[in-house]
Amino acid sequence: MDVVEFQPAFEEYAFTFGGVAPVRRVAPGSALRLWSDDAFCGALRAVTDLSSEKVDLRYVNPQTGPFYVEGAEPGDTLALHLVSLEPARDWGASAHIPFFGGMTSTDRVVTLQDPLPDTTYIYELNRARGTVTFAARHGDLRIDLPVEPMLGTVGVAPAGGEVRSSLVPDRFGGNMDTPQMRAGATCYLGVNVDGALFSVGDGHYRQGEGEACGTAVEGAMTTTVLVELVKGGAPPWPRIEDDTHWMTVGSSRPLEDAWRIGQSELVHWFGELYGLHAMDAYQLLSQITEAPIANVVDANYSAVVKARKALLPTAAAYGGLHEELRRRAASLF
Amino acid sequence: MDVVEFQPAFEEYAFTFGGVAPVRRVAPGSALRLWSDDAFCGALRAVTDLSSEKVDLRYVNPQTGPFYVEGAEPGDTLALHLVSLEPARDWGASAHIPFFGGMTSTDRVVTLQDPLPDTTYIYELNRARGTVTFAARHGDLRIDLPVEPMLGTVGVAPAGGEVRSSLVPDRFGGNMDTPQMRAGATCYLGVNVDGALFSVGDGHYRQGEGEACGTAVEGAMTTTVLVELVKGGAPPWPRIEDDTHWMTVGSSRPLEDAWRIGQSELVHWFGELYGLHAMDAYQLLSQITEAPIANVVDANYSAVVKARKALLPTAAAYGGLHEELRRRAASLF
Amino acid sequence: MDVVEFQPAFEEYAFTFGGVAPVRRVAPGSALRLWSDDAFCGALRAVTDLSSEKVDLRYVNPQTGPFYVEGAEPGDTLALHLVSLEPARDWGASAHIPFFGGMTSTDRVVTLQDPLPDTTYIYELNRARGTVTFAARHGDLRIDLPVEPMLGTVGVAPAGGEVRSSLVPDRFGGNMDTPQMRAGATCYLGVNVDGALFSVGDGHYRQGEGEACGTAVEGAMTTTVLVELVKGGAPPWPRIEDDTHWMTVGSSRPLEDAWRIGQSELVHWFGELYGLHAMDAYQLLSQITEAPIANVVDANYSAVVKARKALLPTAAAYGGLHEELRRRAASLF
């Protein structure tokens, strides 16, 4: 299989979902190898680089894309299988951006208090050991943490002619910021416009659930992704499948509504997968779901609801597409 | 070590935290073996037993206790180590109670819609295989699920002279409904009144995160618990420690505020454990916390925030009390 | 009509709803003239008195009561008609209490930010002109504002054996903090325990809707109240009737749920008052309700939903009790 490589120049980045012309056309079945910059556009390179001084808030969370998927029409299902995520720099950055994050007032959760101190953390990457290093700024503690690469942002153009900031997660995917979006996962998104116009970005070398301070270990990333198209069957909200779990992602405020969306979407998906009546799926899932919070910091909060396949009878979504994509991914190397 | 056994008669149950005279006095260091009824007081024994007909809502979530811990004073820390949780019946029950649960309007999230159909599910326990069996009510699907016993409710008397329903989770613990409250866990609670007056109940043979339908696989439980007292150091909100994780539990509405409480409490705990400045703890935890939702159905919603010990330097809470309790627990058998 | 006068000594104050023995027994039809201290127990008397230094948080929002209403049983309706509210001191106090209020993080909406500066404002009362004077602390601006006395807190003992802090509004009334609770209003509360055990307190010489900073112009108050009892008919949530409006008060978090409760309660009340089908009441009220926020600072937030009588056909609640109480009130003077 050929792999299409794409590394955008700065002026090629997209900062919205929708409203941007595609950078490439790709056929279903394509493999792409995409370079994405970090959410700060690489502006934070030392602890002395403060987000309030170095980051232009009009240009954050740059997206690599959008890609026009040939044949994709509204109502179809786009499947994006993440084959691999490789850190593309030797360091990641995180920052306590003033009035941004989960443990501070923000432009939406407004108070009259002063902001937390703008602070930058640089995490050195050790490729050999597969670690990034936390280094305290107010003490000497240093901790090596495993690299667990993920993409904060995967999405398509929204419905209804909307154009949304790349900071927003919603039905179209976007800035969901869940650690579940990692190599080995297949993300299913409903197509809203011809060509789907998907993009990816916001690589994280690792991130805790909730993304408490608003920024993960943000890092440039090289992502290899397989693109497939299923005619019809557009899920109302993003779904993720990996080898072990069925997952849905809801995004809204307050956080319980994000969870409600995720839980309800999984109830309906279980109707498709197992022929379960909604009341039975509701009951079963009440006893087996895992519900890791994704983010409590973005324009919408996101919650993942997931069910472990090993607890369940065998089932196949979209004709067993995930397994097929796993096979194709294995053949890439 | 002697083990104090206690099985309450119905009239000995407590339905509140606070406001009830203790059933026993126990010394710190005691081991208790406690029988607790299920949240329905055992009223649902067949799928034809409907919660709207059989459950007296004035008598739900019965608590075994309260126990007066000798020497406990306000400001102290009560440590409850769960040694073992053993299903005390051969079946558990779950129900879609009208206007109760996470996928329905409720008395707090009010709409004018009709309730979901009142439906009862009975889960047969197979002790040999360690499973309970989900049986669809609108189809033939049956699924054996692993028994993973936990306690929905662990708490002490509230502060400020308050008396709270056993359905409520808050600073005093209570109905947190997290699967983390399982054998091997030590729960730390701040003492608000002389004797602490703790109680336990609401056994679940298993429960998904979120407890979506409002009821788990509810079952009578035999709980063996070690009681310890630390003078001073009362945590503002419940903490849980097990062999693998440091955990905090926040309970409030909306759900993001439950998470905020948990995240903030872990930041402060990390200050104690590792001497970390709050900004550094905030940063570190942003990259490593797991954030499983506990419940989105009770009077307050609960979220757990947890950090994996294996990622971190060695540290000891409360003088290594958890390890000590693990040792004592091992010696019980 | 005799008027029972009661001015509590400090040790006679109640700081909870429920859990306190009655200070007096009163017969339905009684008139009471009650003295209540301000929410700070009178501790803030000059701008140099800081809440963080002078206020003992275990003793805030003192309630005058509870009163045992003879014949009141669970399921009955207690009617409290506010005849007059008279400032009982020549000044009121307000304070920006650290981590309390609507424009700051709190113990429930937790952030890691520093608190706002603890600041006290003293409002001099001019009885002749009927004003209290705002005096800026960071400038020279002084503004005379009309005195518009109200009670922040009116409530009964809760159901289910609960005891709640006097800072909490809920089904039992309590700390609703709505300017609608003023002279001329009749408040209807469902009775949960024998004798109802109502109390009043938290006088405000005036308050904006939302009570943004968490404290109004807090002042000692002399309240004249008529007590009546309606057998049966307990409303699930507080209702208020005055000469111009039908009102309901919902209290919960998030604020939309407080509003939902209020809106739904008014839909159901309109069923009683006008025989309207719920869908018709829903429609009609969608076009006529006023929805002033009461408080966004207490343990539960409160919202008032009200409908103007002048827009509607004549109707009588509880047999025209409000009009009857207005007549009796007029005869008191």
Added chain:
Amino acid sequence: MDVVEFQPAFEEYAFTFGGVAPVRRVAPGSALRLWSDDAFCGALRAVTDLSSEKVDLRYVNPQTGPFYVEGAEPGDTLALHLVSLEPARDWGASAHIPFFGGMTSTDRVVTLQDPLPDTTYIYELNRARGTVTFAARHGDLRIDLPVEPMLGTVGVAPAGGEVRSSLVPDRFGGNMDTPQMRAGATCYLGVNVDGALFSVGDGHYRQGEGEACGTAVEGAMTTTVLVELVKGGAPPWPRIEDDTHWMTVGSSRPLEDAWRIGQSELVHWFGELYGLHAMDAYQLLSQITEAPIANVVDANYSAVVKARKALLPTAAAYGGLHEELRRRAASLF
């Protein structure tokens, strides 16, 4: 003064803020007389017209505009003074749209319950008496209600290249659905793009605060509006001034965050108007603000925070622009 008249053809309607070419260019100082269709595009004309059958959800809330204001640049302040709002049809329509509204689960507040029955209400307009008539669908009650025309939607193109559905209220204004947007009001909006690109629509012949069922008495409207431009001074969120009040409008979820935005914006505006320190403005506004809920049904909820000018010293916003526009409006007739 010339008055520019504009009645769009259907294909000229905008269904988004942003993303649409202007229909006209207008100079600051212009008067416009604009026809807008109702939110249903006129599809509901009888009670037998059901929203689920007649309304194409891709084409709801049509906007008249956008208008390009000459000289308007990002950072400027657009002032729109509503001179008059005249019902343009002899009836208005309201509907209980399935899964839309405040007393039902929705696509964001998801439950598994059935929807409320889709029901349409037609309100006949009596121009002579200035009333619309509520007619019960499940009984005989008919009530004449005063016509109080308002615009649900007034907004400009969003910042950051976003394009938002006309159903959304946010910083750019949009679907705020507040009864305060009536004749005599001046709305100030921050300009985000060259020309501002404002539009108006969603006429309501009357609406209750909260817009509980999701739809007001929706009606085609003829709006006369004066357009002015202030260089610089862009308010972060919409402001409204009329002869009696200073007002701000916040829009977010949960509802308390909409209120927080409004309250905070008024604090900051009072800094401009009266030179008040933020702590003093916070205190003063805590005692005088009115806080009517606007909507609890749209993609963001909206709350108005307002302060009565009569309580305050004289002040002028934007150089007394509102008074000037009132004078010009008077000269129009």
